[in-house]
Amino acid sequence: MSNRVNIGVIGAGGMGGRHAVNLTDAVAGAKVTAIMDVDSARAEEIAARCGGAKVFADAEQLVAAPDVDAVVIAAPNRFHAGLTLSCIAAGKPVLCEKPLASDGEEARGVVDTETAGGKRLVQVGFMRQYDPDHVAVKQVSDSGKQGQPLVIRSVHINPSWGDIPSLSDVINGSLIHDIHSARWMMGDEIARVHTSFIPFSPTQPLSARYVMIQLHFRNGTLGSLECNSDSGYGYEITVSITGETGVVQSSPLPHPIVRHSNASSQWIEEDWLQRFNTAYVNEAQAWVQSILDGEAAGPSAWDGYVAILVADAGIESGLQAQPVAVEVPEMPALYG
Ligand code: ISE
Numbered sequence: 001m002s003n004r005v006n007i008g009v010i011g012a013g014g015m016g017g018r019h020a021v022n023l024t025d026a027v028a029g030a031k032v033t034a035i036m037d038v039d040s041a042r043a044e045e046i047a048a049r050c051g052g053a054k055v056f057a058d059a060e061q062l063v064a065a066p067d068v069d070a071v072v073i074a075a076p077n078r079f080h081a082g083l084t085l086s087c088i089a090a091g092k093p094v095l096c097e098k099p100l101a102s103d104g105e106e107a108r109g110v111v112d113t114e115t116a117g118g119k120r121l122v123q124v125g126f127m128r129q130y131d132p133d134h135v136a137v138k139q140v141s142d143s144g145k146q147g148q149p150l151v152i153r154s155v156h157i158n159p160s161w162g163d164i165p166s167l168s169d170v171i172n173g174s175l176i177h178d179i180h181s182a183r184w185m186m187g188d189e190i191a192r193v194h195t196s197f198i199p200f201s202p203t204q205p206l207s208a209r210y211v212m213i214q215l216h217f218r219n220g221t222l223g224s225l226e227c228n229s230d231s232g233y234g235y236e237i238t239v240s241i242t243g244e245t246g247v248v249q250s251s252p253l254p255h256p257i258v259r260h261s262n263a264s265s266q267w268i269e270e271d272w273l274q275r276f277n278t279a280y281v282n283e284a285q286a287w288v289q290s291i292l293d294g295e296a297a298g299p300s301a302w303d304g305y306v307a308i309l310v311a312d313a314g315i316e317s318g319l320q321a322q323p324v325a326v327e328v329p330e331m332p333a334l335y336g
Pocket of ligand 1: 173174175177
């Protein structure tokens with residue numbers, strides 16, 4: 001490969017558009033050469049913004065295009081696994097937005113296909129792994145200054161959801177990020193989950209306004225992941241790890257405190273595209289560099305698969321109102 005990666009982006013909505021623009025404006029060694037979206041006007045708009053990328057109406061044709069070396073998948077979730085498999089079949093590295101698949105079986109299919117090919121090609125878009133706040137918390141915890149980590153906590157505040165989300169929407173759409181962060185930051189596998197949630201109203205018992213998942217790791221440590229799906233005020237993410245002799249916590253609101261007219265205020269981001277702006281750029285840069293280096297890095301298909309297993313157990317636990325064990329199979333050597 002030359003020192004430039006030609007990238008095709010599938011999906012030109014908010015997320016795909018952001019990836020395409022980041023790759024164009026802020027990532028060294030990348031060029032967006034192709035965009036696909038069913039909304040052709042939106043695809044044209046993003047393609048023009050990216051310096052005249054070619055527009056495709058068909059995602060499979062984009063994957064097969066000779067001037068596409070690697071692919072970003074930001075299409076609706078139900079297409080993630082199938083398109084990822086097409087990229088693997090074409091031997092092209094792929095950054096697939098979360099979740100990797102619609103269910104555990106489909107995700108296992110991606111893992112098995114990649115493993116059979118003997119080469120890691122898939123990275124999953126768990127971009128918290130590139131967020132300076134999450135990285136700093138993990139670094140302090142890993143340094144051992146606070147003794148052994150005992151408990152990870154995260155609070156995930158969404159501004160609003162639009163439609164009324166179900167428990168499964170909130171876990172698969174939002175908390176799956178925190179599930180991955182918990183595994184990555186604690187360096188251990190989750191063995192059991194216990195989910196509780198508050199529905200929007202008694203007449204919608206499967207809807208989920210507030211979800212809490214308790215985690216039990218294999219090594220005996222604990223976690224607690226909370227998500228407010230509809231806070232009505234803004235977007236916030238806080239993560240902390242309690243160790244034997246201290247706590248490290250990310251700053252919930254990194255913006256300056258402004259005092260004016262006898263009041264003090266702090267800006268709160270509207271959404272994750274604002275909050276994780278830096279993380280998305282760092283993620284894309286690391287992904288492109290890993291392609292140039294010929295060595296996959298970052299959250300793998302295996303991580304995408306295990307996060308779905310934990311999410312599924314979390315949903316089952318919430319619906320049954322009891323703890324559920326997570327059965328994580330042995331990790332294939334490819335991901336070691
Ligand atoms: C959204 O889809 C994301 O991926 C964000 O990172 C997450 O925080 C948000 O809750 C999701 O809805």
